[in-house]
Amino acid sequence: MSPVVAAAGLGHVYGAVRALDGLSFAVAPGELYGLIGADGAGKTTALRILAGLIVPQRGSARVVGLDPADTRSGVRESLGYMPQRYSLYGDLSVAENLRFFARLFCLSRREYAERSARLLAITRLEKFAGRPAEQLSGGMYKKLALACALLHRPRVLLLDEPTNGVDPVSRLDLWELLYEFVAEGMAVVVSTPYMDEAERCHRVGLVHHGRLLLEGEPRALVAGFTDAVLQVAGAAECVEPVLERAGADVVAVAPLGGALRVVVRRGASAGLRRALAAAGAQVEPLRPNFEDLFLAQAAGGAPAGEAAA
């Protein structure tokens, strides 16, 4: 199916900071696409460009085939956007916020009544309809913001870190909600810094320094991961010299509880295990996950220490 969201070679610089450096991706209807990356990778800038809030300095963005920055093209009616920052009116109640956005999209009274009732029901916010938005918990607030972005039934939904600051239960709720709308054919682009959430997306793009490092289905990406992952426990003064000596074979090191999670080139894995054991460390192999993939990829372009930070 032809994509409804298309970013082609997006480039954007704020002062001395290069936020985007040739980012390209496309999303089809009914697809849940994840932009995965650390803070400052350029995810927010990319979503703001797609939402028409920023005009990119290089490249082009298309949403349902239109330029999102062109307010007169009617593109906004097809677009739902949920910013990362709190951006609803705190002094307005849940219902008043919904009604305001319904009016901005010129929904009829009946459409508003039906859709808000349904959205309030599935977000379980009915009981709080009269509560000011500023008095909602983080999870409830995000659900309200999502409801506000969904009222006009957009064909494309852009969510900037929707699960940031949300408890695990509400997080699950949010994902369940997204699946419902995606099943109805909506294209969803969601950004998140949480690697564990990547596996919930149909397709993900790994963003690093404003560029796409890797793109594909999360399971396939992890399955195709060629490096080994070791859990290393032991005194730092014993372990660190060994890892340093291994040099480029050690792709990434991340703390894991009291131990270290070490990503190592597959061929060098056996040798490193022996060296670590000799230094008195306990080593166990781990199943690679998305975070290892990300760290290994990010390390390709930057020192491992910076990527882990």
Added chain:
Amino acid sequence: MNARRVLAVARKETLHVWRDPRSLGMALAIPALMMFLFGYALTLDVDNVPLAVWDQSGTPESRELLSRFEGSRYFDVRLGALGYPEIERAILDREVMAAVVIPWDFAARLNASPPAPVQFLLDGSDANTATIALGYAEGVARSYTIEDAARRAAASGVPAHAAPLELRSRVWFNEDLESKNFIVPGLIAVIMMVIAALLTSLTIAREWEQGTMEQLVSTPVTGNEIIAGKLLPYFALGMIDLAVSVVIGKYLFDVPLRGSVALLVASSAAFLVGGLSMGMLFSIVARSQLLATQLALMITFLPAFLLSGFVFAIGNMPRPIQVATHVVPARYLVSLLRGIYLKGVGLEVLAGELALLAAFGAAVLFAASRKFRKKLE
């Protein structure tokens, strides 16, 4: 522009105002407060000038002269002095502002070889009040002179030889020359200017500061719809402020409203659109509530207060400043309101000023609309 979206923004903005009792209270209290403060305190009338008298002469003639000072509502005799040191101390202590000294030979000079000198001492440190007090004193002296001459003529049987020139003054529009009649209409203009710019200076900056603009920008609402929607509730609030000011002026200060109320409302409305748009423009440019408010206060209040002719007559200003007053919109509203209030004139006289106000409103509104970018950067 889509009317439904304009109304949506207007309703939302009304809720903000309604939910924030502090700003609502301020919007309604500031006009009343300014009316009380300026209406009572900013009086230019000089009444009851405190006066010391030193009657060295102690004759029927000197007592007759002093009784005229005592009887005048412009003077209040506070001290019967017995020497210059006492008068000097009273002026230094600000117990009195002026002193009348009648020499010991007053009656003799008056009867034998007029004119008889009478000393009038005046504290000139407040030049304005001193000038007015001097005028009053001269008036008292003149009326004494005229009546004294008439009495002498009658006594000697010679036909009364009237003073060669008599000025018969009739004051129009403000018969009692009360300064409140002059201050209050101008004050309404100043209040409208300050309130209007203050009310809207917060609105758009607040959306930027609180991050709500990001969500707003992603919807189909256009910049003009946002501006129009935000203007509506504050326009209503501004008109309420106008009503409050007019009612206080009428019932508390008794300022006559001789002209057309419709014209008063129309010219204030035109002015209000300009003032509100100006606040909006500050809000758009500053993107910070604090900065926008400061801009609104600085740029509207001072010129409206100093250069509008509200207190200081434009005709008395140096030429370059007179020219500068033409870009102070409050100037036109001040003269419109004075014309309507005191002279009761209508469009036949005031059309030019009204047209300028309408042009000012349209220009600022246009500038705000042009300046507002529905983009994050």
